[in-house]
Amino acid sequence: MILVNYIASFFLIALGFYCMAVKKNLIKICIGMGIADYGANLLIVSVGFNPGGTAPIFTMSELTQASFFVDPVPQALTLTSIVIGACTTAMTLSLVIRLKEKYGTLQADQVRRLRG
Amino acid sequence: MTQLFDQFYNFVGTDINHFPIFAIVTLFLGAFIIAIVGKLNKTLRNVIVFIVTIIPFLLMLSLIKPIMIDGGVINYWMGNWAPVGEWAIGIGLEVDALSLFFGLIVTLAVFIVAIYSFTYMNRDSSLENYYTLFLMLSGALLGLVLTGDLFNIFVMIEIMTMTEVALTAFRVDYDGALEGAMKYMVVGSLGSSTVLVGIAMLYSQLHTLNLAQIAASLPSHQNAVTAAAFAFLFIGFASKAFLFPFHPLEADVNAVAPASISMIISGVITKCGVYAIIRICYILFQNIELPAVSISVTLLGAVSCFICVTMAFNQHNFRRLLAYHSISQIGYVIMAVGLGSMFGLEAGLFHAVNHTLFKGLLFLTAGAVQYATGSADLDKLGGLVKKMPQTCALFLIGAASISGLPPFNGFASKWMIYQSVFEKASETGNFVYVIVVVVCLLCSVLTLASFIKVAQSVFFGQLNPEFNKPEVHEVPVVMQIPMWILAGLCVLFGVFPNFIQKYFLTPAATAAFNVTNYIDTMLGQGTAAKAGIQQTEIGTVSSIGCWQPVSWLWLLLIITCAVCLIAVLGSNDNKKHATALNAEEKVSDLVGVKQSGAGRLNNVAADASLKGVASDHLLSDQELIIISRDRTIEDEVLAGEDPKYENFFSGEKSEFSQVGGSDLFWGFKHDMRHYFNFQKDWHSGNVNDYTTYGVAAIAVTLVLAILFL
Incomplete structure (x- = not known):
């Protein structure tokens, strides 16, 4: 049932945003960013899904009008998006490490020298 | 000259279609070359950076004739994946005049920042990393404005966000650099995820990512999902343009990033957000004509404009103040873009390019001040006009431009914005636009006020003794040229x-x-007609007659002369008056000394209290004379000046009493203290709060879009 995927993906995105908005711990914020990303990825993959379709791998001779396969473009997009998500997580965690060294805390509400 | 151009275009022929991709690839290639050879030799590195930043600029300039003047559109299919049966499978670049306009802004700014960085960054270590990141950022920005593919825009936005975060935290030991980077990372990833969700939703309805094909098929596929997709895309791009409520981030990032990167962030990255908003509102969804969209976008601009200009009023950090002003100006741009009229869009575009110029200039002068003194604190700086006269002149040009004084560019574009909003108000009779006109004018006044404050706090007033040493001097010529x-x-x-x-x-x-x-151009002739998209009628534009910069300049000069004349005459008068007073006092002092008995005690008391001596009964005649002499000397030192006017705010003399950033308009601030306190609480500096504002903005936009679209 594809509807479950849609519901799950939006649930994940909302959960991720909730995490980022409410959790004080910087590591948890980072996890929230990851969850929101996975939600978006799930959404893209689900968009390209055709019930009963095969994998979109053909040679030119095999490809006919009758071949029925899932949309390959969203899968490519998801791959790209996963890579970007991994970069984001790595970058955020490296910043968190340096912040911990400098401020001595992981609490988001204590890291607020820039304000007003 | 014309022949030379003709020869050039004849020589290039159809190869000109490759220019956009060359421009993008040059920057990315430059990034990787620097990563490899940057460590070896400083000169080699700088030469490479210079070459790879000037080439894209020249390529963009060469595209002006075929695109801007002849009205062509260049399309280029990467790997020659041309569309099959009107289905665009491959990634295409599509450069129309709008893209080229922003492409020119990007490449010009990148070139100027590159020159500036050579000297500005020379005290930092591991500069090869800086230039690698900087060139990747430039490539991403150029790619964003030239691409014709929606997912490509997302990828470019992500590269942009990553490199921007890394560059913000480049000076890791600078106070707050990591914090600003972290905040932007979190909230920026919120924006990026939103864009991605919007793209996925649009793809689910249209099964294409090509901008032209989306534009062709969207009008016949309007439903709740595309409306939601519009909301997601709009908020995602608005977060990249740092519009309200994402504006605190830009302040945090710009206050701590190197000044050269601040110019890129405020001058170019925000423009890319504006470009994307124009693209989705005008080309993809073509819904800017709808009153609901038009009013919301214009109001969003007005709110950003007003909130940021008042926030800027309270800042004590030079660059943080400039950052708030930059969003205020972006508010103007969005306001004009949201009108949906031809003249409004022209005004918005003009203000966009002007903003890059003057805000870039201001950020570079701020960088120069920081380079020379090591401080960006408005409460510490002061009197630098003697030390850095050229930087001061440059700052004044920038400040006059941003405040909209003739004959600088800010005046021309702000005039166009006022006129376009005014026309829209009279055309539709909608009261909202009337309010927007008032907000426009008010913000302009507040901008001027706030730049008077900055000029006073940084360049005029007293020189901080801390900076009164030979090391503090004018910045090198290489830094001045870009400015x-x-x-x-x-x-x-x-x-x-x-x-x-x-x-x-x-x-x-x-x-x-x-x-x-x-x-x-993208999908072959007649596609649009088949999809049922009508050729929109393009209105003519006429500026109302009063827009004559030179006349306004004369007016300004005359008024300035008049004010100066009054000031000069007034000061002479004061001096005479004060001298006369002085003489009288001296006479009375002498009389006081000669007198004896109870009568003189009064005088003694007055003198003694002035000096803070506790008792006057024990004073002998001799001491009295000394006191009187002291006082006479002091009067002479003051040379007829009443200490009351020594400084802006107090009658006390002190070593260094610089007018702090907060003091020039303290009366105004006191009156508005409840508002300012509210603002201060609201911009709490907590990343959770900023994320909450972002999520709230997404929710509100989503509801609005589903209700009205």
């Missing part, structure tokens, strides 16, 4: 606005309205 280029452009754009309008603004604005041409 003078920007200042020159500020003046040129202000004096010849008609030229700019004819060759740049009108083609760009026409391209934004000319959806059929955009679709047909």
